Amino acid sequence: MNLVNTHEQVHDEFAPMYMSPSNRLLCSPVVPFRQLNNYLHVFFIKRQYESLRTINRYIIIRLDKCGTGGQRKVDLLQLVQVQKGFHSFIMNFCPGGLRMSLLTSDMLDEIKSVVSVLKNMDAQQLERVVSAQLEIFVPDEKQRKANMRWAVFVNINGKRQAEKGLWNSRSRPGRQEHVDNDLAELGFPANYKVLEVRITWED
Numbered sequence: 001m002n003l004v005n006t007h008e009q010v011h012d013e014f015a016p017m018y019m020s021p022s023n024r025l026l027c028s029p030v031v032p033f034r035q036l037n038n039y040l041h042v043f044f045i046k047r048q049y050e051s052l053r054t055i056n057r058y059i060i061i062r063l064d065k066c067g068t069g070g071q072r073k074v075d076l077l078q079l080v081q082v083q084k085g086f087h088s089f090i091m092n093f094c095p096g097g098l099r100m101s102l103l104t105s106d107m108l109d110e111i112k113s114v115v116s117v118l119k120n121m122d123a124q125q126l127e128r129v130v131s132a133q134l135e136i137f138v139p140d141e142k143q144r145k146a147n148m149r150w151a152v153f154v155n156i157n158g159k160r161q162a163e164k165g166l167w168n169s170r171s172r173p174g175r176q177e178h179v180d181n182d183l184a185e186l187g188f189p190a191n192y193k194v195l196e197v198r199i200t201w202e203d
Helices: 008-018 033-046 076-085 105-119 123-128 141-145 180-186
Strands: 030-032 057-062 073-075 089-094 129-137 151-159 173-175 196-202
Touching: 030 033, 033 057, 033 073, 033 076, 073 076, 076 089, 076 105, 076 129, 089 105, 105 129, 105 151, 123 129, 123 151, 123 180, 151 180, 180 196
Parallel strands: 030 057, 057 089, 151 196
Antiparallel strands: 073 129, 129 151, 173 196
């Protein structure tokens, strides 16, 4: 992805390599979870490849290719921005080769639900969301011995008030342990079966 950004011609010649064929069931571009932020930024945010506006984009995002550290977090607001700007862009998360009971069809449906909620927020709700990240927690060896398992979180950082003038960006976030009412305010279901949505409010 960094090489693609080095030159305008390289960028535009490389973009079609990710274009899906007419029969998307036979073969679709696969973007590893760890590369999704960079992929969206390179082709849709930083400098758009205009042909992508009219060509159907069906992308498979493999959750098992999640890398390490910050690579295990995806900027959902960026993903939603791309979906709104490129209406033919379709993404689908898949578990890949993981043999984990956590990553079931319920999990994939819940991830899609979160993206859908963010995409369909009204202006006032969206103004309150500072950031939204999808995070995959992968236990290290010590954590596995303590019976800690894979987990998937949605971390939302939000403003208590929608009015921009009343919000101090330097204020420290206050933790909110019980988020049922807060989820409803932002348009999320009261709870999910597997996915955990964590909200941190900033005063």
